[in-house]
Amino acid sequence: MDAAVYFNxxxxxxxxxxxxxxxxxxAEVPILERxxxxxxxxxxxxxxxRVRMPVMMWxxxxxxxxxxxxxxxxxxxxxxxxxxxxxxxxVYWLYNKPIPSLISQQVTDLFFNEVLAYIHSECIDQELxxxxxxxxxxxxxxxxxxxxxxxxxxxISIPSEDLxxxxxxxxxxxxxxxFLEDIIKHNLSYLFPNDELQGAFNLKITRNAALKxxxxxxxxxxxxxxxxxxxxxxxxxxxxxxxxxxxLRNLYRVIxxxxxxxxxxxxxxxxxxxxxxxxxxxEEKSFGYPKWPASTALKIAEKETLFDHILAKDILVNVPxxxxxxxxxxxxxxxxDVNVKEIYVTLYRVARNSRIVNALxxxxxxxxxxxxxxxLKARFDEANNIKWxxxxxxxxxxxxxxxxxxxxxxxxxxxxxxxxxxxxxLGLLAxxxxxxxxxxxxxxxxxxxxxxxxxxxxxxxxxFLSRKDKTAVLDDPIDFKHLLVAQFNLHQRFLNLIxxxxxxxxxxxxxxxTIKLNNLEEQVLIAKLxxxxxxxxxxxxxxxxxxxxxxxxxxxxxxxxxxRIVDRFLEHGRIFIFANNGLEEIYxxxxxxxxxxxxxxxxxxxxxxxxxxxxxxxEIITLQLQDNIQAVNITAELQNEEINGxxxxxxxxxxxxxxxxxxxx
Numbered sequence: 015m016d017a018a019v020y021f022n023x024x025x026x027x028x029x030x031x032x033x034x035x036x037x038x039x040x041a042e043v044p045i046l047e048r049x050x051x052x053x054x055x056x057x058x059x060x061x062x063x064r065v066r067m068p069v070m071m072w073x074x075x076x077x078x079x080x081x082x083x084x085x086x087x088x089x090x091x092x093x094x095x096x097x098x099x100x101x102x103x104x105v106y107w108l109y110n111k112p113i114p115s116l117i118s119q120q121v122t123d124l125f126f127n128e129v130l131a132y133i134h135s136e137c138i139d140q141e142l143x144x145x146x147x148x149x150x151x152x153x154x155x156x157x158x159x160x161x162x163x164x165x166x167x168x169x170i171s172i173p174s175e176d177l178x179x180x181x182x183x184x185x186x187x188x189x190x191x192x193f194l195e196d197i198i199k200h201n202l203s204y205l206f207p208n209d210e211l212q213g214a215f216n217l218k219i220t221r222n223a224a225l226k227x228x229x230x231x232x233x234x235x236x237x238x239x240x241x242x243x244x245x246x247x248x249x250x251x252x253x254x255x256x257x258x259x260x261x262l263r264n265l266y267r268v269i270x271x272x273x274x275x276x277x278x279x280x281x282x283x284x285x286x287x288x289x290x291x292x293x294x295x296x297e298e299k300s301f302g303y304p305k306w307p308a309s310t311a312l313k314i315a316e317k318e319t320l321f322d323h324i325l326a327k328d329i330l331v332n333v334p335x336x337x338x339x340x341x342x343x344x345x346x347x348x349x350x351d352v353n354v355k356e357i358y359v360t361l362y363r364v365a366r367n368s369r370i371v372n373a374l375x376x377x378x379x380x381x382x383x384x385x386x387x388x389x390l391k392a393r394f395d396e397a398n399n400i401k402w403x404x405x406x407x408x409x410x411x412x413x414x415x416x417x418x419x420x421x422x423x424x425x426x427x428x429x430x431x432x433x434x435x436x437x438x439x440l441g442l443l444a445x446x447x448x449x450x451x452x453x454x455x456x457x458x459x460x461x462x463x464x465x466x467x468x469x470x471x472x473x474x475x476x477x478f479l480s481r482k483d484k485t486a487v488l489d490d491p492i493d494f495k496h497l498l499v500a501q502f503n504l505h506q507r508f509l510n511l512i513x514x515x516x517x518x519x520x521x522x523x524x525x526x527x528t529i530k531l532n533n534l535e536e537q538v539l540i541a542k543l544x545x546x547x548x549x550x551x552x553x554x555x556x557x558x559x560x561x562x563x564x565x566x567x568x569x570x571x572x573x574x575x576x577x578r579i580v581d582r583f584l585e586h587g588r589i590f591i592f593a594n595n596g597l598e599e600i601y602x603x604x605x606x607x608x609x610x611x612x613x614x615x616x617x618x619x620x621x622x623x624x625x626x627x628x629x630x631x632x633e634i635i636t637l638q639l640q641d642n643i644q645a646v647n648i649t650a651e652l653q654n655e656e657i658n659g660x661x662x663x664x665x666x667x668x669x670x671x672x673x674x675x676x677x678x679x
Contacts, residue, residue: 019544019570020562021652023535024066028080030559031058033580033646033654035084039091045099046301047582049294052096055088057289060150063220063253065393067278074278089283104188105296110284113200117190120183124192125201132173133198133205138271139166147272149221149249151175152287154195156202157264158209167264168206169271170198172216179290191295193285215260218286219274222249251277255286303582308337309674320347320462321431324440328624329462332634333446333453334583335673341460342450344442345370348429349377353438356383356430358476360422363395364402365451371402375409384411387479389422414480416616420501422479423611424618425604428472439469443620445587445602456586457666459602459631461620468496468620475499479616500605500617505538508607511592511599512542516549518595526593527553528635532586533560533606540607547573556638557648558585560608566650578654581644581666589635590619600628630676634669641665 037043038051059081067074092109100107108114113121136145138155147153152172159165172195181197183190199214254277256265269275296302311331314320320343323329331340348354357377364371378384388403390396407413416422425444430437442448446458463469474492491502498504512527519525527546534540534555540563543553553574555563565576579585590601603619605611622628638645642659644666649655 019564019567020537020540021564022076023560023562024062024077025080025652026560026562027062027066028077028084029648029652029654030578031055031062032080032084033578034058035087035091036646036654037580039087039095041095041099044302045096045103046294046296046298047303048091048096048099049291049296052088052091053289053291053294055084056287056291060220060287060289063278064149064222067252078278078280085282100191103301105191106188107191108193108196113192113196114190116185117183117192118200120185121192121197121200124181124183125197125204129173129177129194129197132176133170135168135170135205137166138169138268145169147219147251147274150218150287152195153217153219154198154214155217155260155264155268156206156214157212157261158206159212160209165212166209167267169217169268170205172198174287174290178295179287179293180295182295195285213259213261215257215264216284216286217257217268218255218282219251219272219277220253220255222252253278253280255280255282257282257284257286306335306670308334311336311340314343319351320344321351321440324462325438325464328465328622328627330622330624330627330630331460331462332630332673333458333460334455335457335670338450338453340462341442341448341453342369342373344427344429344440344462345373345377348440349373349380349382351431353431353433354382354429355432356385356428358385358387358428358430358473359448360387360389360424360426360479361399361402361448362389362423362425363447363449363452364399365449366398368402369450370448371406374411375406378406378410385414385476385480386411387414387416387422387476389416391416391418391421416479419614421610421615423604423615424475424499426472426475426618428469428476430473438464439466439473440464441469441472443472443603443618445589445604455582456584459587459589461602461622461627465496465623471495471497472618475616475618496621498601498603498605498619500612500615504605504617504619505612508539508590509542511590512539512546514594515551515592516546518593519546519550523595524593525551525595526591527551528555528589528591528639529553529607530556530585530587530589530635530638531606532558532588533608535560535562535606535608536612537562539612543574544570547571554639556585556635561648564650565648576648577639577641577645577657578648579638579641579645579665581664583666588619589631591632591635598628598632600631602631633672637663637665637668637672 034051034055038048097107097109152174154170154172156168156170158168174194177194179194181192183192195216202211202214251274254274258281312323312329320340348357374384374386386406388399390399403413425447427442429440441463442460444458444460446456471494494503498507515525515527534557547553551573555576557576558578561576565571565574588603588605592599600622601619602622605617605619611617622631640663642657643662643664646654646656
């Protein structure tokens with residue numbers, strides 16, 4: 015199929031970040047949340063330069079033009095919307111403004127009392143041999159002139175990793191918010207008392223984040239990975255970001271001194287690393303979203319156990335609308351139940367203070383066999399996962415790792431009990447990580463089940479993962495009838511499910527496909543969806559991020575719609591609904607339809623069998639398809655097209671109330 019029928023992956027990703035920026039520009043969003051969306055946009059863009067720019071195989075100028083347009087909009091939102099809205103509340107954010115005399119003394123006091131201890135600088139009038147500009151660290155270059163008229167430059171490290179980035183200074187019922195770098199700039203005359211300051215400009219260097227571990231590494235993988243992590247921030251520079259106004263002669267001297275000739279030279283705004291806006295010093299209660307207290311997914315009487323409930327009926331926990339208590343209790347009961355003999359878990363991204371991991375270590379100390387697959391290659395979480403792997407191993411947990419070229423992205427756990435001489439299985443299968451921190455703002459679904467046949471298949475998968483050689487999948491296939499597992503049957507099963515809808519449509523039977531994903535890229539599956547559209551199958555897609563499928567093209571995809579939802583919670587669950595001539599099938603799981611998920615990861619998708627849970631998920635998805643406030647349509651031109659309609663429906667809010675009432679039934 016001609017490549018023109020697919021959106022470019024990276025331009026699609028930039029389209030998603032543009033949707034984040036749209037949220038920052040909406041007046042009806044609380045001001046603190048708008049600032050946080052600016053933070054998310056900035057963080058996303060940093061990752062784009064670290065991860066995607068080094069591997070892009072197409073014209074960089076296409077992306078740069080899009081980014082430049084977005085950055086201009088970013089600045090406009092701050093200057094024309096955010097700053098006036100804050101000032102109306104007597105909050106004066108000194109964004110690219112001089113320090114007023116009213117707070118000059120307080121700013122100087124902050125400099126001497128808190129900041130000065132962390133300040134150091136380097137003269138960069140020549141190529142620096144003993145200095146390396148760190149990844150995404152903030153710097154300020156001061157252009158100075160001595161009494162003889164000679165110019166030099168000093169590179170000052172901004173200690174934002176040690177100190178807060180934004181300081182709130184209260185004055186007479188008002189509040190001034192000042193950047194750390196402006197506190198430093200305000201006091202440069204103290205640092206360089208014998209020189210005349212010609213100007214001070216903020217800088218940042220972004221470096222490639224790729225890790226390289228060869229298949230023939232001879233040491234423990236944790237040691238090899240730790241060495242790579244130490245080197246990660248010393249990768250080649252992909253972007254040099256500088257503040258406007260720096261004279262060209264000084265800019266070129268900085269580029270030469272810091273060896274940035276091969277980086278993308280990008281003029282940014284006055285400030286960089288605006289992901290730090292996530293900690294903007296405003297009282298959340300007054301300026302943020304109204305609280306939506308999470309409900310309890312399951313009420314358990316005093317003399318009952320969670321395991322009793324799972325054995326009686328499947329349970330679905332829908333975070334963050336419902337709290338994580340049932341998930342934590344699953345592991346806590348497993349660690350202390352005398353009948354539990356074995357526990358198996360996959361861990362991809364773990365909370366910093368993980369209660370789940372602590373429960374697993376307790377289980378091992380209680381004499382149970384605990385086997386944990388820790389995915390050390392979860393990008394930007396490698397160090398945290400290594401830390402936990404070492405602690406679990408010391409506690410007696412058997413730790414296994416994936417192979418270098420095969421990540422384990424599945425989110426599953428299995429408990430084996432010995433009851434009256436027979437093995438009894440209880441399992442957990444999820445769309446998101448076993449992480450109680452992200453569960454507070456990622457929308458995910460966690461199935462707790464005692465479906466014995468499905469869980470026996472899960473045991474077979476854990477047996478496979480426990481093997482040292484995990485590459486010879488086809489030499490030893492597992493007959494998965496319930497689970498869809500990438501590297502085994504997931505890709506083909508999804509193709510077959512789409513084909514069944516095609517067959518039904520051609521026969522005049524009810525057909526339809528509804529899929530919710532984070533990202534859609536894999537072209538074989540996209541081509542199959544195109545084929546289904548041409549056969550008359552109605553296809554509704556909810557894709558948060560990357561979408562390479564082009565919707566609404568006559569003769570190709572006119573029966574396919576794509577929408578994107580960005581709201582207070584991050585849409586993260588993966589759901590697959592197939593009409594199947596009235597005998598609807600619903601799957602959920604960890605797998606996006608990206609090349610990496612399909613071809614180089616272990617992913618697990620699982621069926622929903624419980625009729626009540628299937629109805630609930632259908633209702634949730636229906637509400638998201640009706641959203642006309644936070645949803646946008648992705649057009650054939652890759653635009654985020656806003657939706658208007660009546661009555662107005664904000665799906666996350668309605669789902670929140672739905673699950674509150676569902677819990678009371």
